Amino acid sequence: MIKARVTVTLKNGVLDPQGKAIVGALDSLGFEGVNSVRQGKVFDVELDTKDKAQAESHLKAMCDKLLANTVIEDYSVEIA
Amino acid sequence: MKSAVVLLPGLNRDRDMIAALTKISGKAPETVWQTDTEIPDVDLIVIPGGFSYGDYLRCGAIAARMPIMNAIREKAEKGVMVMGVCNGFQILLEAGLLPGALMRNASLKFVCREVKLEVSNANTAFTRGYAPGQIIRCPVAHHDGNFFADEETLKRLEGEGQVAFRYAEGTNPNGSINDIAGIVSERGNVLGMMPHPENLIEAAHGGTDGRALFSGVLGIAA
Numbered sequence: 090m091i092k093a094r095v096t097v098t099l100k101n102g103v104l105d106p107q108g109k110a111i112v113g114a115l116d117s118l119g120f121e122g123v124n125s126v127r128q129g130k131v132f133d134v135e136l137d138t139k140d141k142a143q144a145e146s147h148l149k150a151m152c153d154k155l156l157a158n159t160v161i162e163d164y165s166v167e168i169a
Numbered sequence: 170m171k172s173a174v175v176l177l178p179g180l181n182r183d184r185d186m187i188a189a190l191t192k193i194s195g196k197a198p199e200t201v202w203q204t205d206t207e208i209p210d211v212d213l214i215v216i217p218g219g220f221s222y223g224d225y226l227r228c229g230a231i232a233a234r235m236p237i238m239n240a241i242r243e244k245a246e247k248g249v250m251v252m253g254v255c256n257g258f259q260i261l262l263e264a265g266l267l268p269g270a271l272m273r274n275a276s277l278k279f280v281c282r283e284v285k286l287e288v289s290n291a292n293t294a295f296t297r298g299y300a301p302g303q304i305i306r307c308p309v310a311h312h313d314g315n316f317f318a319d320e321e322t323l324k325r326l327e328g329e330g331q332v333a334f335r336y337a338e339g340t341n342p343n344g345s346i347n348d349i350a351g352i353v354s355e356r357g358n359v360l361g362m363m364p365h366p367e368n369l370i371e372a373a374h375g376g377t378d379g380r381a382l383f384s385g386v387l388g389i390a391a
Contacts, residue, residue: 103317106275106344155234158227158263160270161317 091136091144092169097157098129132156141168170387172198172213175241177232180219180256182365189367190215193383203235208244213386216241218255218310218365228271228313229259238264250294250386251359255311258351258361267354267361268326269318274311275344281310285337286350286364290330293353295360298381304337305378307364314363316345316352326352334362360386 099105108126115123134151136144145166152164172190176183183200190198199209208214222231232238238260245251245266253261261267274280283306291301299305318326323346326332334351341348343363351362366379383389 103272104275104344106273106277106315110277155226155230158230158270160262160268160319161272 091138091141093134093136093144093148094167094169095132095134095148095152095156095164096129096167097132097152097162097164099127100161100163103161144168170194170213170389171196171209171211172215172387173208173211174198174200175203175214175216175237175257176200177203177216177219177221177235177237177260179221179223180217182218182255182367185365186215186217186254186367189370189379189383190387192370193380194387194389201237201240203232203237206236206240208237208240211249213250213252214241214244216251216253216257216260217367218257221256221260224313227259227263229256229261229263232256232260233263233265242266245354245359248356248358252295252386253359253361254365254367255314255363258363259313261359261361266359267352268322269316269352271313271363272315272317273313274315274342276342279310279312280314280342281308282342283308284340284342284350284364286334287337289332289335290353292330293333293357293360295353295382295386296333298385305381306369306376307366307379308368309342309364311343311363314343314345316343316349316363318346323347329355331355331357333360334364 107128111126148166157164286307288299288303336348366382369376369379
């Protein structure tokens, strides 16, 4: 079995109102000097295979087809 | 003209849409379920609003991968009219039938109120019941209606007259780029819009501004 972590983040230039709100909340908690927060998603995926190359290509296809909206999001795949 | 309404778990505006189509066309629309692979022979397919799959992953993302969407895509390619309202718009974008994306409202708040829409292009099958530039009333109710498209796509949408509806000046409720409220496909037979025209079609609603959209697309005298 292969364990992988897929990280989906907003593309540069796409406004992140939630990230901005988090900066505001951190500031009100007294965390000074937070210039920017960009919110993303993490998917921990377990795959029933031993073939790392195949796992990676499957995971990328999953990102393109479902896990990420490539209009606004980038993704990265990390295999444990 | 015959119509069909798509049903998915978590939608909640399906009854409003069925009522609107029934009242305006005089015929109850067919209904199709998410796992159906065929759609009856109709002229208009409508995906109503709501919260399909609880907005899990992204609004409309799961619904857009259901078997019914392949059937809708085939029909759209044949020129059948397809319309998505609110969650229906989000689903059409996720399915790639329209370009762009809908993000969390800039205010981060769920907005449920009436806005004013400007008919940006009255020369589409969906807007022909209106005058160019006409300002109409329309309710909105959403958390993720902040339309975004990259520069190139935006240029194309604006240049080709694919922006059907815009929030009238000062009423943009969600931060949508260029005040975009609704767009049509390149071919003009697919419409996606965040506001709810089905909720303003009879006197009891407090107005009938949404009626001309349905009568226009269904080819019925307003």
